[in-house]
Amino acid sequence: MKDIYQIIKKVRISEKATVLHETTGEIVFEVERDANKIEIKQAIERAFDKKVVSVRTANYDGKERRRRRSDAGRAPHWKKAYVRLAEGQTLDLV
Numbered sequence: 001m002k003d004i005y006q007i008i009k010k011v012r013i014s015e016k017a018t019v020l021h022e023t024t025g026e027i028v029f030e031v032e033r034d035a036n037k038i039e040i041k042q043a044i045e046r047a048f049d050k051k052v053v054s055v056r057t058a059n060y061d062g063k064e065r066r067r068r069r070s071d072a073g074r075a076p077h078w079k080k081a082y083v084r085l086a087e088g089q090t091l092d093l094v
Contacts, residue, residue, distance in 0.1 A: 004043040007035045011093045012080060024084065027091055031081045033059070040081050051086035058082075 009030045017028040031040055037055040044052050062075035085091060 004047045007032045007043040026082045026084045029081045031079050033079045044083055050089050053086050054084045056082040
């Protein structure tokens with residue numbers, strides 16, 4: 001297994017993520033693109049010492065960037081994980 005800090009990159013704090021955390025208790029993380037749900041679950045449990053119930057993932061393509069007429073580029077692709085903790089457990093990151 002990879003290092004847990006290579007799998008978990010950062011917490012995604014946005015308006016949608018905050019509302020999701022308040023309503024369902026799910027926390028949104030940006031994770032390694034190659035990581036699967038099992039690796040993400042194990043990394044969260046080891047890093048924060050909490051019980052994870054479920055993990056949902058979504059892959060995002062990087063936005064296209066344009067600077068001049070034909071000078072186009074792309075932001076990096078990334079992956080998001082929605083993590084739900086066990087009943088009664090909280091994580092105060094948001």
